[in-house]
Amino acid sequence: MVGEYELPLGWARRVLFFGTHCMLNAKGIPFSPPWQISDTGKPAEPKATELNARAAVARFAQLPIIIAEDDLVSRTLISNLMAKWGFKAVVTQDGHEAMKALRAEPGPALAILDWMMPGMDGVQVCRRIRERNKMVYLIMLTSRGTKENIVEALHAGADDYLIKPFDKNELLARIQVGFRILDLYVALAARVKQLEQATAEIDELKFRIPL
Numbered sequence: 060m061v062g063e064y065e066l067p068l069g070w071a072r073r074v075l076f077f078g079t080h081c082m083l084n085a086k087g088i089p090f091s092p093p094w095q096i097s098d099t100g101k102p103a104e105p106k107a108t109e110l111n112a113r114a115a116v117a118r119f120a121q122l123p124i125i126i127a128e129d130d131l132v133s134r135t136l137i138s139n140l141m142a143k144w145g146f147k148a149v150v151t152q153d154g155h156e157a158m159k160a161l162r163a164e165p166g167p168a169l170a171i172l173d174w175m176m177p178g179m180d181g182v183q184v185c186r187r188i189r190e191r192n193k194m195v196y197l198i199m200l201t202s203r204g205t206k207e208n209i210v211e212a213l214h215a216g217a218d219d220y221l222i223k224p225f226d227k228n229e230l231l232a233r234i235q236v237g238f239r240i241l242d243l244y245v246a247l248a249a250r251v252k253q254l255e256q257a258t259a260e261i262d263e264l265k266f267r268i269p270l
Contacts, residue, residue: 119238123149125170127157127184128200129177133223137171137200140227146234154179161188167195169237171230174201174212182215189216194244196237200225 124146128134134150141148149167151157153176161167161184170188172181179187185197197219199212204222212220218240219233 119168119241120146122165122168123147123160123163124234125157125160125167125172125195126150127152127154127170127176127181128173129153129175130173133173137230140230144231144234153177154181154184157184158187161193161195166193168241169196169198169234171198171200172217174199174203174208182212182217185212185216194241196241198233198237200230 124141126134126137126141126148128137128150129152134152138148138150149160149163151160155178157170157172157176158179161170170184172184174181181199181201185199188195188197197217199217199220200223201208201212201220202223209220218237221230221233
């Protein structure tokens, strides 16, 4: 209904089971929600969607991640985190260096951009990348945190926005989300190509076999 918020069914179940969990545990009766255990009573195995997500991260983690950051301390911190997480990082100090790295082959999957950099700022980098229609997941990582800043960056082509000081676990999670989205994009592009080929074959058959 317009003007009302309807709780999704999945979350409604969780609220119901959480209430049951609290009530039974208060009476000393152990209870675990069904999504946490399997039919055998053992911890549930990872779902296919979770395995696919891990596979997507593993595939794109082999490609370089561009870091564009003019501040030495921030640049060192981010590059050290990339190394710790097993990612290959290409570190740049300004927008022009970032653009050069983004044009390199093999193409990067993801870039982490500061906003305020000499020569060319992060927003300008986003615009130029999108003008070239290059599929790179762009994360803006900056101390500029107003709503107007966020809107401007997203309109320029950034896919995500994270404000400094940042939590390292949140940054890792957002990188992994970027990899999953890229994986979906690649899969969709492959399906579209298959559909185009199938359509072309049908058109050729129509030409050869009059209906």
